[in-house]
Amino acid sequence: MVTGNLVNILMGGIFHAAILFLVAAGLQVVFGVQRIFNLACGSFYALGAYVGASAVNAFTGAGGPPALFIVPLALAGLLVGVVGVVVERGLLAFVYDRDETFQLLLTFALVLMLEDIVRLTWGTAPYSTSALYLAYGQVNLLGATVPVYNLIVIGASLAIALGIGWLLTRTVFGRIIRAAADNREMAEALGVDMRRVYAKVFTLGTALGTLGGALVIPATAAMSEMGIELIVEAFAVVVIGGLGSMRGAFVGALVVGVFRAVAIAVYPELEMLMIYLVVIAVLVLRPRGLFGRVAV
Amino acid sequence: MAAAAVLVLPLVAPPYHVLLMLPFMAYAVILLGLNLLFGYTGLVSFGHALFMGIGAYTGAVLTTHLGVRSLEVILLASAVLGALVAAPVGALCVRYVKIYFSMLTLAFGMLFYTFLLKFYRLTGGDEGIRVLRPSLLGFDLGAVSKIDYLAGPYYYYSLGVLVLAAICMWRIVHSPFGLCLRTVRDNPAKAESLGVSVTRYRWYAFVISAVYAAAGGALLGPPTGNVDPTLAYWTHSGNIVFMTLLGGFAHFFGPVLGAFVFIFLQDTVMSVVPYWRLIFGAILAFLVIFAPGGLMGLFAGRRAGEVSRA
Numbered sequence: 001m002v003t004g005n006l007v008n009i010l011m012g013g014i015f016h017a018a019i020l021f022l023v024a025a026g027l028q029v030v031f032g033v034q035r036i037f038n039l040a041c042g043s044f045y046a047l048g049a050y051v052g053a054s055a056v057n058a059f060t061g062a063g064g065p066p067a068l069f070i071v072p073l074a075l076a077g078l079l080v081g082v083v084g085v086v087v088e089r090g091l092l093a094f095v096y097d098r099d100e101t102f103q104l105l106l107t108f109a110l111v112l113m114l115e116d117i118v119r120l121t122w123g124t125a126p127y128s129t130s131a132l133y134l135a136y137g138q139v140n141l142l143g144a145t146v147p148v149y150n151l152i153v154i155g156a157s158l159a160i161a162l163g164i165g166w167l168l169t170r171t172v173f174g175r176i177i178r179a180a181a182d183n184r185e186m187a188e189a190l191g192v193d194m195r196r197v198y199a200k201v202f203t204l205g206t207a208l209g210t211l212g213g214a215l216v217i218p219a220t221a222a223m224s225e226m227g228i229e230l231i232v233e234a235f236a237v238v239v240i241g242g243l244g245s246m247r248g249a250f251v252g253a254l255v256v257g258v259f260r261a262v263a264i265a266v267y268p269e270l271e272m273l274m275i276y277l278v279v280i281a282v283l284v285l286r287p288r289g290l291f292g293r294v295a296v
Numbered sequence: 297m298a299a300a301a302v303l304v305l306p307l308v309a310p311p312y313h314v315l316l317m318l319p320f321m322a323y324a325v326i327l328l329g330l331n332l333l334f335g336y337t338g339l340v341s342f343g344h345a346l347f348m349g350i351g352a353y354t355g356a357v358l359t360t361h362l363g364v365r366s367l368e369v370i371l372l373a374s375a376v377l378g379a380l381v382a383a384p385v386g387a388l389c390v391r392y393v394k395i396y397f398s399m400l401t402l403a404f405g406m407l408f409y410t411f412l413l414k415f416y417r418l419t420g421g422d423e424g425i426r427v428l429r430p431s432l433l434g435f436d437l438g439a440v441s442k443i444d445y446l447a448g449p450y451y452y453y454s455l456g457v458l459v460l461a462a463i464c465m466w467r468i469v470h471s472p473f474g475l476c477l478r479t480v481r482d483n484p485a486k487a488e489s490l491g492v493s494v495t496r497y498r499w500y501a502f503v504i505s506a507v508y509a510a511a512g513g514a515l516l517g518p519p520t521g522n523v524d525p526t527l528a529y530w531t532h533s534g535n536i537v538f539m540t541l542l543g544g545f546a547h548f549f550g551p552v553l554g555a556f557v558f559i560f561l562q563d564t565v566m567s568v569v570p571y572w573r574l575i576f577g578a579i580l581a582f583l584v585i586f587a588p589g590g591l592m593g594l595f596a597g598r599r600a601g602e603v604s605r606a
Contacts, residue, residue, distance in 0.1 A: 037395050037398075037399070039534075091581055091585070094585045095584060095585060098584075098588070100394055100395055101340045101394070101398075102584045102588060104340070104342075104395065104398060105537065105538070105541060105580065105584050106580075106581055106584045106585070108534045108537075108538070108580065109577045109578070109580035109581040109584065110577065110581070111531070111534070111577070112573040112574070112576055112577030112580065113573065113574050113577030113578060113581070114577075115573050116571040116572075116573040116574035116577070117574060119570075119571065120571055120574065228530075228531055232402075232406050232530060235399065235402065235403075236403075239399060239403070268414075269414040269415065270414075271410070271414065272406070272410045273407065273410045273411065273414060276403055276404075276406055276407040276410060277407070279403045280388075280400070280403050280404065280407065283388075283392075283396070283399070283400050283403065284388055287392065287396060
């Protein structure tokens with residue numbers, strides 16, 4: 001019984017961490033290459049959630065088999081990532097030579113706009129998929145009952161983490177990204193078209209966020225404030241892990257996800273308070289985070 | 297002209313517009329302080345909602361729980377509490393600049409927000425606490441109707457606070473101290489070599505701006521009669537940075553103009569459509585891309601640059 005509870009709490013935390021990792025990874029890849037701290041990554045997450053929910057509802061409404069709902073869900077989450085190109089080419093491209101304060105404020109402008117675009121499109125009431133969360137059943141894990149869907153998401157997030165690792169270290173595109181992150185002028189001098197790199201990187205970052213949003217949606221309802229709430233958690237993740245580091249996003253997401261789950265179970269008042277204390281401790285003691293390379 | 301208009305406004309304008317002036321004046325006080333940090337010292341705080349929250353909740357706790365009604369005491373207590381919190385928080389934050397400074401302030405702001413949300417015995421949780429009507433300069437105005445109180449004595453009281461705050465800030469930024477801050481912003485290495493301790497001056501600016509934010513925050517409570525944790529939420533910090541940029545951070549009165557335009561434009565937009573964020577987000581994006589000098593930059597053209605150097 002006790003282990004069952006513990007496993008329940010841990011699995012809940014890891015599920016949350018899997019989602020957080022996706023959003024934080026999007027934040028990291030954009031910061032690592034473009035040096036922009038994208039406050040709007042939470043808004044992309046919210047957008048992905050709504051679009052994912054709509055896609056699934058359309059799918060089941062058209063008579064699609066409930067067992068396959070994850071296909072339109074993931075596809076919608078990935079496809080809506082193309083807003084990244086629009087945002088990057090249409091807005092961010094104008095401010096690359098500006099002070100980073102202005103870049104930060106521009107992403108804040110996006111936060112404001114996207115929040116209302118979501119409200120305008122889907123209304124203010126929570127929006128959810130019909131009961132598909134348990135479509136894949138539940139399994140018994142060391143005395144705890146865990147929805148199979150959670151395990152799928154955790155597995156998918158792990159696979160994506162490995163995929164990003166492979167992309168960054170084993171492919172030409174990954175080498176270019178790392179070169180651009182290290183030394184933009186040198187990469188450009190060697191013939192890398194930075195505009196294309198930036199557009200691709202930002203789209204990748206956006207798609208990770210929207211996919212995260214889509215995958216969370218069977219487990220919870222989409223709400224218009226979910227973006228601005230998640231961004232502070234994703235922010236905690238990247239600070240703990242270290243800005244710009246993928247490994248940092250992975251470990252940071254686990255720390256935040258599990259910490260939060262345990263805090264809620266043990267002493268709910270502490271919930272996010274603990275997380276912010278950890279964040280401040282990391283920023284004060286080790287400002288580059290656990291895995292960050294760049295000194296302040 | 298503007299001064300005369302502000303003085304006679306409660307006599308001629310409909311109460312609705314007079315009441316809108318109250319948050320404007322509170323935000324103007326807050327922004328005067330924020331711009332000492334943003335415009336004059338070059339540090340962008342994304343956590344100043346923390347200090348607005350401290351001011352607003354100080355007023356609420358004093359009037360509701362402790363039976364203190366005097367607005368002078370409330371303002372003083374807010375300023376002192378703001379300074380007491382800002383001293384250690386600022387000492388940690390000013391060791392960093394740019395994005396790291398913004399993030400650390402954001403983390404502290406959210407820490408306070410969570411505190412407000414979770415310790416409901418003291419703070420009322422997400423419902424917040426009521427702010428009882430404060431007495432002004434020793435006059436208990438409990439018998440006056442709410443509109444008469446807010447559009448009359450409270451209006452002039454806020455105006456007085458704003459004028460006083462503006463005069464103090466004007467003196468600060470035009471003193472040798474203000475000059476040092478600008479040097480710290482423009483060339484920290486040179487400032488250091490000339491014997492100006494960069495972190496200490498940043499810390500001074502941080503604490504002063506926090507005192508302003510707390511005092512302004514205390515003025516935000518009475519008009520609505522209630523304070524709640526959204527005052528301390530990170531988007532609120534973002535909004536006041538937005539107001540500063542809207543008015544023009546390079547100009548002394550830019551933030552005041554920004555607060556004015558923000559409040560009245562928001563009201564106008566919301567009377568037509570509820571989606572003010574969409575429109576304001578577009579305005580902010582436009583400002584960042586095409587007019588980073590804000591309205592003052594657009595109207596005053598070259599003059600804005602001169603003032604920032606003066």
